[in-house]
Amino acid sequence: MTAFLSAHYVLLVVAIVVAGVLVPRIVLQVGVTRRLRRGGRMLRRERAADLRVAAAYHEQLPAAERGGALDDRTWSDLDLDDVFRALDHTASEPGRQYLYHLLRTPGADAEALDRLDGAARSLAADPALAERLRQALAPLAGQDAGYFVQLLFAELPARPAVWWTFPLLTASAIGLAVAAAFWPVAGAYLVGVAVVNVAAQAAYKPVVKRYLPAIRQIRAFLSAAQRIGAIATGVPAEPRDLLRDDARRLRRLKRAASWLLFEPESQGGQSNEFVASLVEYVNLFFLLDVNAYLLSVETVRAEQARLRAMFDAIGWLDAAQSLASWRGTLAHWCTPEFSPPRKALHVEGLVHPLVAGAVPNDLDVDGTSVLVTGSNMAGKTTFVRALGVSAVMAEALYTVCADRWRAPRLTVRSSIGRSDSVMDGKSYYLAEVESVRALIRARDDGTQHLFLLDETFRGTNTTERVAAAYAVLRHLDRGLDLVVVATHDLEVLDLLRGAYAAYHFREQVTNHELTFDYRLRPGPSSTRNAIALLRFMQYPDEIVDDATASLDWQHRGGASA
Secondary structure, eight states, rough: OHHHHHHHHHHHHHHHHHHHHHHHHHHHHHHHHHHHHHOHHHHHHHHOOOOOTTHHHHHHHHHHTTTTOOOHHHHHHHHHHHHHHHHHOOSHHHHHHHHHHHHHHHOOOOOHHHHHHHHHHHHOHHHHHOOOOOOOOGGGGGGGGGGHHHHHOOOOOOOOOTTTTTHHHHHHHHHHHHHTTTTTHHHHHHHHHHHHHHHHHHHHHHHHHHHHHHHHHHHHHHHHHHHHHHHOOSOHHHHHHHHHHHHHHHHHHHHHHHHGOOOGGGGTTGGGGHHHHHHHHHHHOHHHHHHHHHHHHHHHHHTHHHHHHHHHHHHHHHHHHHHHHHTOOOOOOOOEEEEOOSSEEEEEEOTTSSTTTTOOEEEEEEEEEEEEETTTTTHHHHHHHHHHHHHHHHTTTTTTSSSSSEEEOEEEEEOOOOBBBTTTTBBBBHHHHHHHHHHHHGGSSSSSSSEEEEEEETTTTTTHHHHHHHHHHHTTTTTTOOEEOOOOOOHHHHTTTTEEEEEOEEEEEOOEEEEEEOOOSSSOOOOHHHHHHHHHHHOOOHHHHHHHHHHHHHTTTTTGG
C-alpha cells in the first residue's frame, strides 16, 4: 500500500510540473484561435478607439530617431489620427505601431520608399501570400501585444544580489517533493523551503508585476517571427531571414517566457479558474515564475538590439501588407514623383482620403505660392488639408490619393484653425499668433516647406488682419518654400498679386437650394454667400434685407464717407 501511495504521489508531482509546461502553450493556442475567429475587421474596430498604444513605439524611440517627425499642431490640423485609422489594415499590434511611426515621420529616403512600395505591390499581387503573412502575425493581433515595445527601450531592473539562490530553491523544492514519497522527513524540509519560496515571491512580486505584461508577449512575438521565417517564397528575403535566424537563437527565451504568459483575467475568465489556481500554487511552492522572469529579463537585456531589429522587421512587413490592403480600397491612387528642389507643385485628380465620393481637383503652380478663395463650405479648407495629407503620405508611405503627384521633397507645417484655449488662458488670436510664429521659425531648419494656412489671423479686426496676413504670407513665400492659404480676404490677394496664384471654389445659391460643385478654378472668387445663406436658413426677412442694404451701402462707398 505504501509503495502504491508513493507512486501516486510521484505521479502527482510530475503532473503538476508537466502542467506548468503545457498550460501556457494551450492557453496561447486557444487565444490565437479565438483571435483568428473574430477576424481582422473586428480587431481594427477595437484598436481604432485608442491610439495611445499605436503611438507607443514612436514616442519611446530616442529623439535622434524621431528627427523630422510631424509636429503636434500639423498632425492635429490634418486630422492624421483619422487618416491613420482609415489606412490601418495591419494584422498585428507591432505592425500598427510601426505604421503609426512611418506616418508620423515622413521623409524616408528614396531607397526605403521603393522597398516599401515593392513589398506592398508583391503582396497585393498575391492575395494568398498576404493571407499567409496575416496568419503568421496572428499571435500578435491582440492589443496586449503592444506592451512588447516596452522591452525594447525600458531600463530593465538589475537582478537581485541573491538571484543565484532562486534556481537552487526551485530545484530543492522539486527534489524534496519527489523524495517525500520515499523519505517522510523530506516533507518537513519541503515545508521550510516552500515558506522561503513564498517569502521570496512576495518580496519580488512588485518587480515581476511591473514588467509581466511585456514579458508575456515574448512567446507570441517569437512565434510570429518563427512563422514568418517559415514562409518559403514571396516575402522579402532580408526581414524573413532575420526573423527566422533570430527566432531560432532566442528559443531559450521563448521557453522561459512561456510560463509567464498565463494571465487568467485575459484568457477566458471563470473557465480557467482551476488552471489559474494550479499555476498560482505551483509558483508559490516552486518559485517558477520568478526564475522564468529573471531568465527572461537577463536575456532581453543582452538581446535588446536583436529584439529591436526583429520588431522593426515584423512591423515593416505588416505595414507593407496593410499598405497593399488599403491601396486596394482606393478608387485611384498613385506613387509620387519627386522633383529637384524648386518652387513648383503639379497634382492631378487630388482627393482627400477621408471624404467619400470626393471631387478630384488639379493644381499646377511653378514659381508662385497659392491663395485659395471662396465662400463658406465651398471646399477651401478641405482642399488645403488634402494637399497636406498627400504631401505627408507621399514621403511616408509612397502613396498619394491622386492620379499624379509631382513635387519636391516637402516638410509640411500648418496653421489651420483653432479655438480659444480656456485651460491655457489664451484667446483664439493669441493661439494663432503663436502657431504662425512656429511656421516662421521653421523656415530656418534647412528643408523645403509646404506651409498650409487657413483664414490667417481671423481672430482680430479686418484692417489689422489683412495687414498682418499680407506681411506673414509675403515672408513665408520667400525662397523655395511653397505656401497654400485659404482666405475670404480678397484684399490680401490684391496685395500679394504676382507672388501668389489665385484659385477659388464656387457655389450657387437660390431661394430653395444651396449647391457646391467643389471644383477648384483659377482666379479669385467672384461670389459671396454669407447673406444668401441667411435667407436659405430661413432667417427673418427683416434681417436679410437689412444685411443686404448694408452691403449695398458699403459697395457704394458709404463705409468711407
